[in-house]
Amino acid sequence: MWGKIKHWVEVRLGLEELINRHLRSYKTPKGANFLNTLGFVALIAFIVQVITGIMLLLYYLPHPDHAFQSVQTITNDIPYGWLFRLIHNIGSNIIIGVIIIHLIHVFLRVSYKRPREVTWISGCIMFFLVLLTSITGQLLPWHQTGFWQTTVTSTIPAFLPVIGEGISSYMRGGEFVTGITLSRYFSFHVVILPVIISVLIGLHVLLIRRQGISTSPSLEPESSKTSSTEFKRENHPEGRPCFPHFSLKRLFMVMIYFAIVFFILTFMPNLFLPPETNIPANPLMTPESIRPAWYFLAPYQLIKIIPNDIMGISLVVIFSAILLLWPFFDAKEGERNILKRPILLSAALIALTLWGIFTVWGMY
Template sequence: MWQRIKQGLETRIGLEDLINTKLKSYSVPRNTNIFYTLGGVALVAFIIQAISGFFLLIYYVPHSDHAFRSVQYIMTAAPFGWLFRLMHVVGSNLMVAVIFLHLLSVFFMGSYKKPRELTWIVGWLMLLVTLTFCLSGYLLPWSQLSYWTTTVVTAMPTAFPYVGDYIANLLRGGEFVSGITLNRFFALHVAFLPPILVGLMVIHVFLIRRIGLSSPPFDASSEETKPWTEYRHVSYPNGNSFYPYFVLKDLYMVALYLVVMFFVITFIPTLFLPEASNIPANPLMTPAYIKPQWYFLAPYQMLKLIPNKFLGISIQIALIGTFLLWPFFDTKIERNILKRPLLLATFIASLVLWVVLTMWGRSS
């Protein structure tokens, strides 16, 4: 039976030719490491989020009177609801961590340089969309934690003169976080952001396949060291085939990702669900301590340290813009960061500062 199906597909779409031309003949650098697989892991993480999110939508009610109870029903009564919700919650945090590691490795290896500037920019836009996903989804359980965290975050635009209050009211649908805010964030989370992220993913993969993977800068190929004066596809005649070599490496890292996810779900299920996440939202009672998720702790702590809120937000926007357009600022040909001590020191100092601010924000 399988042979007949395979033969039928081969006759109609040329499956063998497709595999040979698009996978086996597509070569990658021979000395690729596990950091090259993080993009594929992030793609699988997004697929898991989409699937688990679909099953959560079956029982979730996007109304301020019913949202919290519907989430509790998912956790206690819906068939395997607890599993899908924990996969969604844990998966969102792991997905952000994988994307962070992916961007850090790309920066460290100088893979953002010409002609891959657009690939870097699209990747950064994907990170920003992912963080917006996390922010919009955070309010949906309508718990004390999600309500007051959203209140703090949506108040940030008020630091801007003239337009700040208008932006904050546009996000909330009024002066305060309410059921209107919940509906707006729900629409943003399930209808507006997914096609944007999928579109950016398609562009990102297209750019990677069109130009070719960059080789590690510590042993760059002669093809990579040539000046980029016109378009060409980087090929590696002595490299490894994308399939099965690179695909198997991707699958290994995906398996590791799943192991980490289900380890957290099994042994520390409350890691990303603190006590305040199990209390229904009460606009009349402010909790003693409200902190955003770990990936927002560094900018949150920075805002607390800078007395002028407008200055703090402006600095953060400037930093985002700098990283987004970094390939156009760093125009040196040398990709090996170990041969550029000033850039290496800046990279390490920035990473340490981010970790310190995150830990400080968590403990303060």
């Protein structure tokens, strides 16, 4: 009976054929480890955000008079509403952590070199868009923290010469944060940004399938270090089939992601919900301190310590542009093993240390 059902499904959907073509005969490089699965974990984390976001949308009302109350109702009255809200809230922080570690790993493997420049750029744009999605999401519950964080973040672009004022006033839909800002942020958060990110994920994954995952730099044969200008897919005949070996590694890392989310949810449910998130937004009452989310602390602190605002924000824009276009700054063919490139390794370590110091500094 079971065999017949399987055959019926197979003739119509060809699942076995799909698994064979895309997983069993798709070889992952020798030495592919748990860190190579982080892009996949980011993909799952994104899907979790979409699903929990849709669940919240069933009861959320994007209006200044109702938004706060609707989120309170979701949390306190709707069955399992608290669960979806907390997974969405905690997941929005964990996904950024996962993307940052994926970015650092790809950087340290020097995987951004030809022909993967566009893969890097599409990833970087997704990173910026995920950050924007988080900025726009903060305002939706219409609590004190979100309202005042938005007031601050929407002021920052105004310091940019020429276009700054326009960007700020477009973000707010006027001079102040109002119901228009809420509508605007709502449409960006639930439709515009997720759709663009989904298209970019499609492009990112398609490119990776076309190029093949890069060989570990320490195992790369001498001959491929000076590769030709033609495109050559990186096949790994000596590697292991993606299914089941690498797929199990992916599954394990996805479990770790869920374990972290549920650990925070169980033991520190308010980790990303400070007390002011229980107070409705009040434009007449500024909280004692307005601090951005942890992933914005470093640029925020940099802007704060530089007395000239234009210079502060311009530096953040320049650093972001360097990150985006990094493959073109390090475009020369040659050594990919970062341990044999002391200047690149030192620059990366200095940048990471400074980012850590500025984050901790911003926290206090």
